Amino acid sequence: MIKQVATLILLCMISVCHAQDFSALWQGYFSYNTIKDVVAGPNKIFAASENAVFTYDLSTKALKTITTIEGLSGQTITTIAYSDRYDTLMIGYANGLIEIVSGPENQILSVVDILDKQTIPPNLKAINHFNIAEDKVYIATDFGISVYDLERLEFGDSYFMGAKGSHVKVQQTTTSNGTLYAACGDNNAIKSAALSNPNLIDFQQWQTLGTGSFVAVQQVGTRLYAVKTDQSIYEITNNIVTARFKYASLPLDATSVKDQLVLTTKDHVYIYDSNLNLITSVALTSEYDTQFTSAVILESTIFVGTQHLGVLQSNFFNSNTFEVIKPEGPLLNDAFKIEAAHGNLWVTYGDYTESYNPFPLRSYGISHLNNETWNNTPFDELLNAQNLNYIAVNPFNPSQVFISACQQGLLELNNDTAGNLLDHTNSGLESMRVPSSPSTISVRQTGSMFDRNGVLWTLTCRVDKALKSFNPSTGEWRGYSFKDIIPDAFHDELGFGDIAMDRNGTKWIGAFNKGLIGYNENGAKIKNLNTEAQNLPSSVVNAVAVDHNNQLWIGTIKGLRVLYNTAGFFEDSNATVKEIVVLDEGIPQELLSNQYITDIKVDGSNNKWIGTLDAGIFCFSPDGQQTIYHFTTANSPLPSNFVKDISIDAQNGKVFIATAKGLMSFTSGASSPKEALSQAYVYPNPVRPEYHSLGANNLNDITKGVKIKSLTENVNIKITDIEGNLVAEAQSWVNLRASRSGYNFAIDGGTAIWNGKNLANHIVSSGVYLIMISDLDTFESKVLKLLIIR
The missing domain is CATH 2.40.10.480 (Thrombin, subunit H)
Structure with a gap:
């Protein structure tokens, strides 16, 4: 009894927090195909998918979503319930979290008492059902029943109804004639007790009705019905449980x-x-x-x-x-690979293990986002291509897409339609040769990408000619052998993942056993780094990315490394990679030491976006010395800290992030430079007072400030008033948003942002301002006019 009272007191000490709205810079792309629960409200329904909710208005037919962008946790939803009295939706999760969504503005309150309760084992915290009875909510969980007061927004009693007050799995509850009934699993039958009894925390006050395990109990009018795991429905009358009839399935x-x-x-x-x-x-x-x-x-x-x-x-x-x-x-929340290009986003769900084992084979479709519209192609329309993973979009024909299939080869799509499945019978691809089973066919394609000439480069696991090139315009295939470093293709290397190319035409490849591989077909040069003596912390390389300085960033399962001298890699007999050392409160520390890195991408400003297995996503300055962003589930709408893939749309700088529980995008503002200044423009223009865009100290918030877009790579920009007085000035690679100097005007790649402050650090007055852009390489120039109204 003492233990029960202590538990009650602790649960009464409510822990809540109000959710943050992230809609300014973030966008969520959740799957609503799998529905966990559906309930009715006033002329609308609420439907809970895996980790998001949507509403459907019967009058207007309008659909609205409530996701991590609006402040939901992104955890796995188990049940929902709606209270007409309080205009409140309650959301229960598998981990014990409860979120309360209230009012027309969908204000979200997170209740973490059960989630944080240390005396309840984590595997018993699942919220199974909400039974709302006026201002009280009876919460069925895997440990028993907790009572929540919707008027006070606080917990009351918790009931542990098993022998000697032990935990009992409660699937559902209902109230009838002043009695609370609980449908219990694990052969605990139906538990009942009078609500007028002030001592329900005492397990001895509960009666047991019937036998076996029950999944539901409901009052219907004046009658009481329960569903048992024997697939039958029962009626409960005067505490007698009587079978009515049986269903074909549970x-x-x-x-x-x-x-x-x-x-x-x-x-x-x-x-x-x-x-x-x-x-x-x-x-x-x-x-x-x-x-x-x-x-x-x-x-x-x-x-x-x-x-x-x-x-x-x-x-x-x-x-x-x-x-x-x-x-x-999209089709699913658990994306495997994504590719953003030309304003489109492609998503695959194929998957394979860390050691490149495709089994069990995944038979999933693909998703394509185009102009905010999703086109989901099911598996049966993809020529039976399984384990679809890396996506390569033809830069000269964006409607042509090649998707690697880690079992059947390479799937070609044209305008979202599967046109061809390239394999060992109709292309230059090869099946691996299994010594113990010569007849086995497995064409294990993984990393693929196009070069600037429109040639596709693709990797095949466990074959001698692991690297292939394919020219779609001519149909020509070429194979390049890795035998010099992998004598036995089947046994010596399990697979390859990421592939990147530098300015010298070298292909950089991440491998499972061989670490980092560099290959250049000009002279058939091949070399790898995979030992601690070469400063590689692990032979398992998941990610490779070449930055704007032609330096190679390498992500392993035990940390981050950089190869600075890519041009001299093959000639350097003592080539090593370097860690990045940063000062943490004055103490030198290795950046991302021992972190399991899943992906690396470089944005238009040469910033590095790095995904991890369990620490979310980082954005570092070009040299890695400054952390611009570190997004996790705690400070962002990411639904999971497991970042599986990253892709950046070079046109607008939007960063797409695939996590284990959903897909997000973040508007960073760091777009890639253009070839000429002819398309440069400024917005908003005019700058009106209601925009609230001037005066922000943080240039990383792209919703604030004045933006100048479509810049070339190396420019100087001067802003003057109409009389020619200099107001602000910035130069590429000098005035960076990531700089610790805290500039009022900065340039990142193809985008500049100005907070509206002058050289004296004051917000400028109303008037017309001239923006004079000069390309420092080509001497091209352009002048834009900007009107500010304060």
């Missing part, structure tokens, strides 16, 4: 709506009156390849959550006809 969800029982199995939804008479039913048809997960009714409309198709809408009068309801989004 019911997955049961809810009571206005004296009607809605019961969902994997392929049917049954709607009963309070006497368990069938009113209508919904059957899954062969047209829809999915399974039902949950359902709710609103007036005469039926909304059914599914495993793969979002929400299906039907009605009482024609229950065999469906309308698909879901927001735009």
Whole structure:
């Protein structure tokens, strides 16, 4: 008893925090195909996907999303419930977190009491069900029941109903005639107790009804029904549990709506009156390849959550006809590789293990984002290409895309349509040769990318000619052998991942056993670094990226390295890579020491974006000495700290981040330079007072300040007033946003940003300003006019 009272006191000490809205700089791209739960509100429904929620208004047909951008945690959702009385949506998670979304502005409150409760094992914290009874919420969890007060926004009692107050898994609760009923798993049957009893924290005050394991209990009118794991529905009368009938499969969800029982199995939804008479039913048809997960009714409309198709809408009068309801989004949240190019984003979900084992084979489709519209192509339209991973977009024909398949070869797409599957029979690709099984066919394509001439370079695992080139315009294939460093292609190296190219035409490749490999076909030069003596912390290289200074950045499973002398790599008999040393409170530290690095990308300002296995994503200054950003789940809308891939759209500087639980983009503002100044422009123009864009001290917030876009690589920009007085000046590679100097005017790649302050550090007055741009290499110049209204 003492232990129970202590637990109660600790749970009463509520821990909440208000969520932050990240919509200014971030955008989320979540999948809404898998629905965990669906509930009804006033003329609208709420549907919970894996880690996001959307609403559907029956009158306007409008869809709105609530995601990590608005402040959700991004964790795995298990259940939701809606309170009409408080206009509040409650969201429960597998880790014990509860989030409360309130009002028309969707204000989010995070309740972390259960999540942070150390005396409850982590595997028992899952929130299984919310039973809202006026101002009280009875929360069914894997450890028992907790009571939450919606009026006070605080916890009350917690009930541990097992023998001697032990934990009991509660799937669902309901109240009937002043009694609280709990459907319990693990053969704990139905537990019941009078709500008027002031001592329900005492396990001895609870009765046990029936036997076995139950998954649901609901009051329907004046009747009480429960669903057991034997696939039967039972009626509870005077504490007697009586079987009514059995279903073909186990019911997955049961809810009571206005004296009607809605019961969902994997392929049917049954709607009963309070006497368990069938009113209508919904059957899954062969047209829809999915399974039902949950359902709710609103007036005469039926909304059914599914495993793969979002929400299906039907009605009482024609229950065999469906309308698909879901927001735009990719196929899945767990993207493997992404590629942003020409204003488009491609996403694959193929996957393989760290050691490049493609099994078990993944048969997933692909997603393509174009002008904010998602086109999802299912697996059965992709020529049976499995384990799709790296994406390469033809720079001279952006509608032509090649996607590596780590089993079948290379999939060619034209205008989103699979045109050809290139393999060992119809191309220069090779299948690996398994000594113990010569007939085995496996064309394990991984890293692929186009060079500036429109030639595709692609890697094949466990074959002698691991590097291949393909010219789509001529159809010519060439193979390049790695035998000098990998004598036995099958046994000596398990696979290759990332590939990058430098100005000298050298291909830099990350390998599993051989570390960093450099190959240049001019002279067939090949060399690798993979030992601690060469300062490589691990032979497993996941990421390679060449920056604007032709330096190679290398990401391993144990940290970061840089190869500064790429041009002399093959001639240097003592080539080594270097760590980056930074001062941390005056103490020299290795940057990202022992971090498992998953990807590295370089933006238009030569900043380095580095993804990690469990520490989120970093953005470093060009030399790595300054951390510009470090985004995690704690300070950003990232739904996971496991960053799987990064891609940067060079046109607009948007950074796309694929995590294990969803895809995000961040507007960094660091776009790539243009070839000429002819397209340079300034915005906003005019700068009006309502924009609130002037005076910001942090130039990293691209929503603030005046932007000058489409600049060339090396420019000087002077801003003067109409009388010719110098107001601000910046130069490429000198005035950087990442600089510790705190400039008011800075240039990053093809974009400059000015906070509106003059040389005296005061915000300028209203007037016309001249922006004079000079290219320091070509002597091209351009003058723009800017109107500021204060």
